Amino acid sequence: MSRLSWIAAALGALTLSSLGGAAHAAAPQFKRTACAGDYKGVDLKVECGNLVVDETRGDPKSRRIKVAVAIVHAAQPKAGLPPVVFLHGGPGGSALAGLPRTLKSKALREFVAADQDWIYLDQRGGGQSEPNxxxxxxxxxxxxxxxxxxxxxxxxxxxxxxxxxxNLSRYNAVEVAQDVQDLRKVLKLPLIDLFGGSYGTRIEAAIQTHAPQGVRAVVQDSPWPPEADxxxxxxxxxxxxxxxxxxxxxxxxxxxxxxxxxxxxxxxxxxxxxxxxxxxxxxxxxxxxxxxxxxxxxxxxxxxxxxxxxxxxxxxxxxxxxxxxxxxxxxxxxxxxxxxxxxxxxxxxxxxxxxxxxxxxxxxxxxxxxxxxxxxxxxxxxxxSKVEQAPVKTAIPTLFLAAEIDPGCPPDLTRAAAKGYQGSQVVIVTNATHGVSRNSPCARKIIRSFFQDPTQPVDRSCLPAADAPMGFTYK
Structure with missing residues (x-):
């Protein structure tokens, strides 16, 4: 789960009151803006903007809200690979707050924006999105x-x-799933991949259930399934x-x-x-x-x-x-x-x-x-709706990465949930903790290879043995 909160930054400088003015029945829009944050030292091209959508879809009187977005262009783009949409955890976290730090991380760059563009968004209601x-x-x-x-x-x-x-009824996984589809359409993306961490995997589940159009492959890091308590x-x-x-x-x-x-x-x-x-x-x-x-x-x-x-x-x-x-x-x-x-x-x-x-x-x-x-x-x-507690059933290729040690998303939940994902692959990483990709070079290698070809079994040979002793810090 993302551990940072971020008070809404002035991307576009619209206040809550100004967002709630005249009636709207407009289509979703993407408006480019300057990036908020310190990207000095980032050697990748990053473009930022806001997905502007109705808070309440289908209501001509709905206020318009902003979903903050950053598009990170791949270092060495590979033809045929779609962009990856990153879904942060929480709920209530932020993807954009820590993005400059992510892009300066040698470890995370092993798979982030290596050969695919990555698209980060602060889900409606949080981060740099408005309202927060x-x-x-x-x-x-x-x-x-x-x-x-x-x-x-x-x-x-x-x-x-x-x-x-x-309208508090419009800040949840189903609405975020629709936001992702609106973003895919306004950016004219025929296909996207998804990478979610922690509660971001719950958003992925909503996308796979309610709005799966154009989704080619999904990685769930530290999964939280809808049916879990x-x-x-x-x-x-x-x-x-x-x-x-x-x-x-x-x-x-x-x-x-x-x-x-x-x-x-x-x-x-x-x-x-x-x-x-x-x-x-x-x-x-x-x-x-x-x-x-x-x-x-x-x-x-x-x-x-x-x-x-x-x-x-x-x-x-x-x-x-x-x-x-x-x-x-x-x-x-x-x-x-x-x-x-x-x-x-x-x-x-x-x-x-x-x-x-x-x-x-x-x-x-x-x-x-x-x-x-x-x-x-x-x-x-x-x-x-009871649908929100129902196990996911999908044929979209999905890779599950679960940590052996996880107080919020234990691996038993992953093993049970994966049964509804046709052809899914489940990787449990010994001695790992929540957010497997953060600390496991093997997991990062597996993620990148999966996105390159999600139809093939991932290579698990780099994973630690099930009985590998855990390393501890004493000072």
Missing amino acids: LDCPGANLTDAGPPSEKDARAIVACLKAFQAKGV WTVGGPAMVSNSIDIVMAKCAVVAECAKRYPDLKAKLAGVAARWLAGPQTIGGKTYTADDLGGYLMDASYFTAGVLPRDLWKIIQGEVAPVAAFVESRDYYSEGQFMTHLCKEEIPFEDRSAVATGTETDPVARLMVVSMQRIHDVCAAIDVGPI
Whole structure:
């Protein structure tokens, strides 16, 4: 899931109020603009613009909104390969905020814009798109609002957007799927490929279900399928992910020696934090703080997790404190409009706690995940369709890349979901964490070869063995 939020930049300098003026029944348009961001040192040609569409399709009185787009031209374009449309995670993340950094990354350039153009967009409601449903001052993580105050602030923020005329029912995966098709048409692209990461794979699923025209091939990195439950079973997924890391530590001599009996000791710390807030170093922390940290850390930093867990066990809360200071990485409104439409209506608030009774680490996430339900109960995102919870069935060639260690998108979900994708290929990467392509040279090689010919089996010979020991950082 994309970890950065971005307050709407002035691409085109239109405000929310000016976007909501006269009635529109116009066709989608693409208007070129200057690129927002520091592209100095980027050696690729990048063109930027806005896809301008009706917020509510089919409504002649709809406001017009902007979807920010950046087109990155390939370093060595190969004839016959269509452009790749990149779909960021979250929901509530941004593709354009970190794009200059991506294009300066030697690792990511192994497949990004190597021989295909790549098209990045900030999905409607977030990033550099307008409006941006950001809620300044409210915190939100994948585990949910970390306090009642944050939950109330998000509700008030969303209701304020509604009062300004924003139609919250139009900020979800189905609408983004239609935006992608509108972009394909206005750019006159007969074919496109898709690359999605984390919740971006949920957008890919919506495209493959609702708007598959012109899609040649799809890569899902750290997949989140429509039929999965976000909150019910969510605490256990986090706990299981941490268990995997601790078990891997236990079989590496150096790690086991430095951090003995991690599982029992972490359970003891979790039970203590669940009993009440902890005041350490003059600051007070809650069970929500620890739970959110554990989920975030096991997403991306499994290699240092045993070291940092040991710090916490010893009473040093610096890892948690650093996390608490960085919890404003989502466009909160966009996050909630998606979840309240596509996930939470199909889940039971009371069932979030099911199975956590004997697992204090899992219990750390229960209350914050239940707050997601509370926010959804307080806002109106329009009619709900069971189609949004149905498994995908498609014949579009799809490559699934799943990490062995992933508290949000565990590999079992990928294996189950892939059954509906005719001829799909599933790659589970040992010792990898969320966002497989970021840290795996083998995964990057596989992605590029798949896009070059999605009809052929990918070469898995570079993947680590299933029993390969995990590397840990101790300093």
